[in-house]
Amino acid sequence: MNTTSRRREQVIGLALPVAILVISLAVMFWALSDLPDPVAVHWGPAGTPDAFGSPLLAFILMPVTVLAYLALPARVLARAHDRGPTANQRILLAVGPFLSTVLGVVLAGGLAIQRGLDDAAAGPSILPVVALAFGGGIVVGVVSYLLLPAGPAVEAIPDAADLPARPLGVDETAVWIRQVRPVGAALAIILTAGAILFIAGATIVAFVQPIAVLLFVLPALLLVFGYACTYWTLTVDRHGVLLRGALTWPVIRIPLDQIESARVIDVDPLSDFGGWGLRWAPRTTGIIVRRGEALEVARRGRRTLVVTLDRAAPGAELLNALVLRQRGGVR
Amino acid sequence: MILTVDPASALPLFEQLVTGIRGQIIGGSLSAGERLPAARELAESLDINVHTVLRAYQILRDEGFLDLRRGRGAIVADRARDYDELARRVTQLVAEAQRLGLTPAALSSLIREAYE
Known part of the structure; x- marks a missing residue:
């Protein structure tokens, strides 16, 4: 990727939200000179003020929220993505200007409409400000997304013949089996803690209000699904690639004759896939449970599979050897 | 774990399996408590007879590298460490x-x- 599109990503993803932040703060300072005391800090559903206090909170909330969010685009930009940003990365970058606009208009506008009032309770409705904030935020966000450079429409699929392959005898058969799991115990601890809290909550609720236990059915399914998508067994053999989730489900199978090549890549879960677990990115399905090394299995005309695990090279080399041998046998 | 078997080799298939698994336990890429694939699955992957895999597993059990338990499959033994x-x-x-x-x-x- 060239430096101009890189520069454009920096301007839209970081400089623009910061500029909106600064302008909003300036408007808030300007409004500060002529505000009632206390000011309205909360409005009811009808748009009329229903809570009053110091304007200080707005001055803290605005920069803290925007700057905390900008840590994400900063991380995306710190990573070299030579082929241009993926759709996920463009969304992460465009959310900055959106968030900054919504917050800026609501907070600065909320103060500005109170200028010159003697009593904040008599202030005008906040609803036009909220409408302007979300309308403006969506426009700014969409335009930002569209202005960001797009990654290539179709990425060239490397040929197995150009990648490292394991030497394999004519009659030799081989299998590579690995566990796909998060680094260390961090995620296991989170999942276990989640399960314990969940069971405790459900138990308490069951005593107090038995019917409310139904509320826990969906979170329970999500927890089980999350667990099943976090621990996998990966098998590479003469049939191709087989992935089996922790509860022997889900099962993902890629027949050898669909596979074009395999290689080792480097994955950052948040910026490449927008998170962890079973993920869908453009043209790619990801089993993303950790940061770092990953096995990438490319298929012609179909979705690429990415599985995060360390020491993936022997698997990629075996897969390339199997692909080449099958090709040789077919032709 | 990576395992290869070559019917063209002079070494019997079960011995190729034993050598491969033992080497990876000693080399540290298979660690204590890790579960090996079921004999049936491994045989299917490698296109060999299931009895060949079972024979290899039994030899490795006799050498103290594996624990074989009914219903639990083959697990790398606790004593198979410090190599x-x-x-x-x-x-x-x-x-x-x-x-x-x-x-x-x-x-x-x-x-x-x-x-x-």
């Missing part, structure tokens, strides 16, 4: 043998003699 030192010395031994121009067969016969 770091041995693995290091084997590497040194092979390097020394190569420096002296010894073939693998010559080195292994030397080791076999030392056992007797």
Whole structure:
């Protein structure tokens, strides 16, 4: 990727939200000179003020929220993505200007409409400000997304013949089996803690209000699904690639004759896939449970599979050897 | 874990399996408590008879590398650890043998003699 599109990503993803932040703060300072005391800090559903206090909170909330969010685009930009940003990365970058606009208009506008009032309770409705904030935020966000450079429409699929392959005898058969799991115990601890809290909550609720236990059915399914998508067994053999989730489900199978090549890549879960677990990115399905090394299995005309695990090279080399041998046998 | 078997090799298939699994336990890429695939699955992956895999698993159990439990499959045994030192010395031994121009067969016969 060239430096101009890189520069454009920096301007839209970081400089623009910061500029909106600064302008909003300036408007808030300007409004500060002529505000009632206390000011309205909360409005009811009808748009009329229903809570009053110091304007200080707005001055803290605005920069803290925007700057905390900008840590994400900063991380995306710190990573070299030579082929241009993926759709996920463009969304992460465009959310900055959106968030900054919504917050800026609501907070600065909320103060500005109170200028010159003697009593904040008599202030005008906040609803036009909220409408302007979300309308403006969506426009700014969409335009930002569209202005960001797009990654290539179709990425060239490397040929197995150009990648490292394991030497394999004519009659030799081989299998590579690995566990796909998060680094260390961090995620296991989170999942276990989640399960314990969940069971405790459900138990308490069951005593107090038995019917409310139904509320826990969906979170329970999500927890089980999350667990099943976090621990996998990966098998590479003469049939191709087989992935089996922790509860022997889900099962993902890629027949050898669909596979074009395999290689080792480097994955950052948040910026490449927008998170962890079973993920869908453009043209790619990801089993993303950790940061770092990953096995990438490319298929012609179909979705690429990415599985995060360390020491993936022997698997990629075996897969390339199997692909080449099958090709040789077919032709 | 990576395993290969070659029917064209002079070594019997079960022995190729034993060598492969044992080597990875000693080399540390298979660690204590890790579960090996069910014999049926491994046989299917490698296109060999399930009894060949079972025979390899039984030999490794007799050598103390695996625990075989009904319904739980084959698990790398607890006592199959602390091979770091041995693995290091084997590497040194092979390097020394190569420096002296010894073939693998010559080195292994030397080791076999030392056992007797």
